[in-house]
Amino acid sequence: MLTIPRISLVHGPTPLRPLPRLGAELGIDLWVKRDDMTGGAESGNKLRKLELLFAEALARGATHVVTCGGIQSNHARATALVAASLGMRCVLLLRTTRDAERAAAPAGNVLIDRLAGAEIHWVTPEQYRERAKEMADVADAIRRDGGTPYVIPEGGSNALGALGYTLAMREIRTQVAAGEGPRVQAGTAFDSIVLACGSGGTAAGAWLGAEREGVAAHVVAVAVCDDASYFRSTIERIADEAEARFRLPGPALATLDVVDRYKGPGYAVSYPEMRATLIRAARTEGLVLDPVYTGKAFHALCAEGRGFGTRVLFLHTGGLPGLLASADDLATELAF
Numbered sequence: 001m002l003t004i005p006r007i008s009l010v011h012g013p014t015p016l017r018p019l020p021r022l023g024a025e026l027g028i029d030l031w032v033k034r035d036d037m038t039g040g041a042e043s044g045n046k047l048r049k050l051e052l053l054f055a056e057a058l059a060r061g062a063t064h065v066v067t068c069g070g071i072q073s074n075h076a077r078a079t080a081l082v083a084a085s086l087g088m089r090c091v092l093l094l095r096t097t098r099d100a101e102r103a104a105a106p107a108g109n110v111l112i113d114r115l116a117g118a119e120i121h122w123v124t125p126e127q128y129r130e131r132a133k134e135m136a137d138v139a140d141a142i143r144r145d146g147g148t149p150y151v152i153p154e155g156g157s158n159a160l161g162a163l164g165y166t167l168a169m170r171e172i173r174t175q176v177a178a179g180e181g182p183r184v185q186a187g188t189a190f191d192s193i194v195l196a197c198g199s200g201g202t203a204a205g206a207w208l209g210a211e212r213e214g215v216a217a218h219v220v221a222v223a224v225c226d227d228a229s230y231f232r233s234t235i236e237r238i239a240d241e242a243e244a245r246f247r248l249p250g251p252a253l254a255t256l257d258v259v260d261r262y263k264g265p266g267y268a269v270s271y272p273e274m275r276a277t278l279i280r281a282a283r284t285e286g287l288v289l290d291p292v293y294t295g296k297a298f299h300a301l302c303a304e305g306r307g308f309g310t311r312v313l314f315l316h317t318g319g320l321p322g323l324l325a326s327a328d329d330l331a332t333e334l335a336f
């Protein structure tokens, strides 16, 4: 598994820290893995996947990468910046529902996409449902122009990308062994690891590594869209492909819980209880979450209290640019 080509993008190991005040309020031993700090403007969970995906793109002589996401996709932004840093062109298929959205001055992630020189193709939700075909068409056009495209699926969530999170479990294990985590005598370091789930790759990779690396016996994937049965089958498919392709050692698998009670009205739509948690995390621990992903996952953790176990690791997957693009969302709570 370690011989799989990987380029170095992550500034790791990312910090593993206790959250003592929130933990005391919830009656649990609460920790955070700061994967919102994997890098600079390109930071977040996607960078761990891109270390493997861009290695493959380079090995294939790619001149262009093509990927897709919502208008405020963190994955698209990270891909655009990494492509620029490697001298590659980047084409993004970004989903919008409203013309006003694409006409507005770019903010947050899409501002950085523009800054990085990515070529943006706006797609409707209907076209986005056919995203694999849409991206294949873009790749064909690049080939006709003499380029070599490399297509990265939504969220970087295929078997290769997910492996980035299997390797992240090893990083956590090393930190715990070095005394940077909780002191544990036996069993896994944490009862559970809680993370936001949007395209399934992070959950699949963590699931493959959590028990094998002695990190956590349970993986709790908090869905930010769709539903539990959709994500369970998506995560299982990605994990099966990764196991078959990379021959991961040993049979040990953590249990996988997919929780869809905290997504609220829909993808990227917030709700009052989640916004209250987002503000509470910032004020109690200086932990800044985003309203699309980490806010919902962390709200699940707070709402469940001891339901996810008594020693819990929250995986902070990033998303700050999305927060900065959605100030209006917090206007009531912050009184402006």
Ligand SMILES: *Cc1c(COP(=O)(O)O)cnc(C)c1O
Binding pocket: 044, 045, 046, 074, 075, 155, 157, 196, 197, 198, 199, 200, 201, 202, 203, 290, 293, 294, 317, 318, 319
């Ligand atoms: C993409 C993303 C996630 C979800 O990860 P998936 O692997 O797509 O499920 C969680 N948090 C943030 C901030 C993200 O950008």
